Amino acid sequence: MKTTLPAVALGLASFLFFLWNIGTPKDYGIDEFIFVPAANALLAHAPDPDPEGTPLGKLIIAVGIKVLGNNSVGWRVASAAFGSLTLVGVFFWVCLLADSYSAALTAALLTLLNNFVYIFSRTALLEIFFIALLIWGLMGFTAALKLRDASRTARRGWLLFSGIMFGFAGACKWNALDTWGIAVGACAVLLWLSKRSTNPEIEELGRNLRATGIGWVATSLVGAPAVAYALAFVPFLHPVSIHEWIARNHYIWSYHRAQIGNVFLCTPWYTWPLKIEPLRAFSYLVGNWYIMWAGLLALLICMRRFGTSFAETFLVVLYAGNLLQWPFTPQHCLFYYYYFACAMFVTVAIPIALRQFPERVWGLRLSLLSVLPAVFVFAYCFPRMAHLPPPFDCALGCWP
Numbered sequence: 001m002k003t004t005l006p007a008v009a010l011g012l013a014s015f016l017f018f019l020w021n022i023g024t025p026k027d028y029g030i031d032e033f034i035f036v037p038a039a040n041a042l043l044a045h046a047p048d049p050d051p052e053g054t055p056l057g058k059l060i061i062a063v064g065i066k067v068l069g070n071n072s073v074g075w076r077v078a079s080a081a082f083g084s085l086t087l088v089g090v091f092f093w094v095c096l097l098a099d100s101y102s103a104a105l106t107a108a109l110l111t112l113l114n115n116f117v118y119i120f121s122r123t124a125l126l127e128i129f130f131i132a133l134l135i136w137g138l139m140g141f142t143a144a145l146k147l148r149d150a151s152r153t154a155r156r157g158w159l160l161f162s163g164i165m166f167g168f169a170g171a172c173k174w175n176a177l178d179t180w181g182i183a184v185g186a187c188a189v190l191l192w193l194s195k196r197s198t199n200p201e202i203e204e205l206g207r208n209l210r211a212t213g214i215g216w217v218a219t220s221l222v223g224a225p226a227v228a229y230a231l232a233f234v235p236f237l238h239p240v241s242i243h244e245w246i247a248r249n250h251y252i253w254s255y256h257r258a259q260i261g262n263v264f265l266c267t268p269w270y271t272w273p274l275k276i277e278p279l280r281a282f283s284y285l286v287g288n289w290y291i292m293w294a295g296l297l298a299l300l301i302c303m304r305r306f307g308t309s310f311a312e313t314f315l316v317v318l319y320a321g322n323l324l325q326w327p328f329t330p331q332h333c334l335f336y337y338y339y340f341a342c343a344m345f346v347t348v349a350i351p352i353a354l355r356q357f358p359e360r361v362w363g364l365r366l367s368l369l370s371v372l373p374a375v376f377v378f379a380y381c382f383p384r385m386a387h388l389p390p391p392f393d394c395a396l397g398c399w400p
Contacts, residue, residue, distance in 0.1 A: 002101060003091070003092065003095055003101065003104070006091070006105065007088045007091050007092060008088075010084075010087050010088055010091055010108055011084045011085070011087065011088045012084075014083065014084045014087045014112055014121075015080055015081060015083075015084040017112075018079075018080035018083050018084065018118070018121040018122055019077070019080050020386075021386055021387070021388075022072070022073055022076050022077070022080060022122050023071070023072040023073040023076075024072070024386075024387045025072070025387055026071075026072050027072075029123055029124075029282070029283065030123075030125075030281055030282045030283075031125055032075060032123065032124045032125065034050050034053070035050065035053070035057065035058055035061055035124055035125060035126065036061065036065075036075050036124050037049050037050070038050040038053065038058040038061075039058045039059070039061040039062035039065055039075075039124075040062070040065065040070060042058060042059060042062045042235060042236065043062050043065060043066060047238070048236050051248060051251055051252075052251065052252055052255035052256065052259075053126070053252070054126070054170070054171050054172055054173060054174065054232075054252065055171060055232050055233050055235070055236045056129065056168055056171035056172045056232040057125070057126030057129045057130070057172040057173075058126075058236075059232070059235060059236075060078045060082070060129050061075060061078055061079075061124050063078055064076070064077040064078035064079075064081075075124040076122055076123060076124050078124075078129075079120065079121050079122060079123060079124060079125070079128045079129075080121050080122065082121070082128045082129050082132040083117055083118075083120065083121025083122075083128050083132070084121075085132045085136070086111065086117055086121075086128065086131055086132040086135055086344075087108050087111055087112055087117070088108075089132060089135035089136045089138075089139050090104075090107050090108050090111045090135055090344070090347075090348065091104045091105065091107065091108040092104070092139050093107075093135060093138055093139040093142055093348075094106075094107040094108075094348055094351060094352070096139065096142045096143055096146050096147070097142055097146070097310075097311045097314070097315075097348075097352065098311055098351065098352055098355060099146075100351075100355070102351075102365070102367050103351035103352065103354070103355065103367070104351075105367075106350070106351040106354070106367040106370060106371060107347065107348050107350075107351045107352075109371050109374075110291055110347045110348075110350055110351070110370075110371060110374055111344070111347050111348075113288055113291065113371070113374040113375060113377075113378040114287060114288045114291045114292075114343055114344075114347045114374075115285065115286060115287050115288045115378065115381055115385065116285070116287060116337075116339075116340050116343045116344070117131075117344075118378075118382075118385055119282070119283045119285050119385055120337075120340065122283075122386075123283065126172050126173055127173070127337060127340050129169075129172045130169050130172035130173040130175070130176060130341075131340055131341060131344060133165050133166075133168045133169035133172060133176070134165070134166070134169040134176055134179055134341065135344065136161075136165045137162045137163075137164075137165030137166040137169060137176075137179070137180070137183070138162075138179065138183070138318075139162075140158045140159065140161040140162030140165060141158075141159065141162040141183050143158040143162075144156075144158040144159040144162065144208070144209075144212065145190075145205050145208055145209065145310075146205070146208070146310075150208075152211055152212065152213075155208060155211065155212045156212055156213070156216050156220070159212060159216065159217060159220040159221065160216075160219075160220045160224055162183070162220065162221070163219075163220040163221045163222075163223070163224030163225045163228070164224050164225070164228045165228075166179070166180040166183070166221070166225045166228075167224060167225030167226065167227065167228025167229040167232075168228050168229070168232060170225065170229045171228070171229045171232030171233070174252075175322070175325070175338070175341065178321050178322050178325045178341075179318060179321070179322065179341070180221075180225060181321070182314075182317055182318055182321050183221060184221050184222070186314065186317075187209060187217055187221065190202060190205050190206045190209055191206055191209055191210065191214075193206065194206020194207065194209075194210075199308060201309065201310055202310070205310060230245060233245055233248060236248070256330075256331055257330050257331070259331065259332065259333065260332055260333060261331075261332060261333025261335070262333065263333060265279070265281065265333075265335055265336075266333040266334060266335065267334065267335065267336050268334070269323070269326035269327065269334050269338070269339075272323075272336055272338075272339040272342070273292065273296060273323070273339070273342070273346075274292075274293070275287065275292075275336060275339075276289070278381075278384070278399060279336055279337070280399075282337065283384070283385050283387065284381065284384040284385055284399060285336065285337060285385075286336075286381070287339070287343050288374055288377045288378055288381070289377055290373040290374050290376075290377045291343075291346065291347055291350070291374050291377075292343065292346060294350055294370070294373075295343075295345075295346025295347055295349050295350055296346060297353075298346065298349035298350045298352070298353035298354075299315070299316055299319055299346060299349045299353075301353040301356060302315055302316050302349055302352060302353050303316060304356070305356070311352050312352060312353075315345055315348060315349050315352055318345045319342055319345040319346060319349070322341045322342050322345065323339075323342050326338065350370055351367060351370070354366055354367060354370060379396060380396050380397065382396075383395050383396060384399060
């Protein structure tokens with residue numbers, strides 16, 4: 001009850017916040033012209049005009065259009081819902097990861113303020129669906145590992161849920177493969193170390209995994225994601241066959257290897273963590289400067305406990321794995337918004353790192369002090385991100 005009611009309140013409040021003025025602009029934003037027609041084609045039982053993209057995000061957009069119509073609100077309402085689910089998922093995940101209600105609430109508030117979530121929760125693109133499902137996959141994975149006094153059945157249920165979420169995330173964007181691989185690798189390392197380490201946390205996590213059953217771990221984290229991923233293609237296959245499924249996936253791979261992309265928006269991956277200039281063509285997207293930079297400092301602080309604490313180690317590996325994939329990804333043009341997953345992990349790193357400091361400074365909670373600068377930066381960015389009309393777009397100062 002202590003976590004359920006705040007989670008529901010966070011979800012409802014953030015959903016209403018994302019919905020406000022979501023119909024602006026009335027026409028397509030960046031890349032919405034690709035995914036909205038694909039969603040409408042699905043509703044019309046017509047061929048997919050975007051066969052080079054994975055299917056699940058377009059299916060989710062189609063649900064919003066079916067409910068609220070083929071208009072700017074209908075295109076984006078599903079994104080608002082998944083933005084809220086992202087906040088709730090972060091809250092539950094950090095509560096498990098840090099075993100702290102305060103850290104979970106801090107993480108959820110910082111997630112709301114990190115700019116990426118706000119913009120993608122109001123845009124008919126695939127990113128927010130991918131991130132929401134990824135976060136819930138990590139939450140289920142962490143629950144299976146860390147829940148105390150959970151039955152074997154409950155652990156198995158959480159692990160299976162995690163695998164399904166990872167599979168669905170991959171059906172939104174293939175980049176889910178990196179986080180899924182880290183989760184699988186974490187299982188292997190924990191099982192190996194738990195019989196050799198004297199660290200009580202590692203021993204406990206290893207026992208919990210073995211109690212779940214190695215066969216079930218493999219089924220949940222390998223078989224279930226594959227099945228979930230494959231099922232997401234069914235509404236788009238005409239006819240439904242393994243041959244068509246293989247052909248579609250081969251085309252996606254070939255297309256993205258050959259795609260040049262918009263060279264005017266391409267940026268090197270190593271510039272993303274310290275980016276200052278907003279992406280003006282995309283709702284002035286730039287990560288909340290305070291969160292992005294304080295999060296990098298938080299990751300360095302987490303490094304002090306690397307290998308001795310699961311939470312800190314897991315976060316550092318998640319960030320590094322999701323950032324360092326890009327030098328090896330066979331794609332010619334990389335875009336700043338590919339940093340979204342990393343932006344989520346640096347956000348979570350802040351309350352995790354704060355565990356190494358006193359709870360209060362000058363009589364004030366350090367978690368509260370860590371949120372306040374994010375509020376001011378978000379407020380400065382908000383008028384342009386929300387597409388407010390003049391003179392409100394410069395209410396707190398214009399962008400350079």
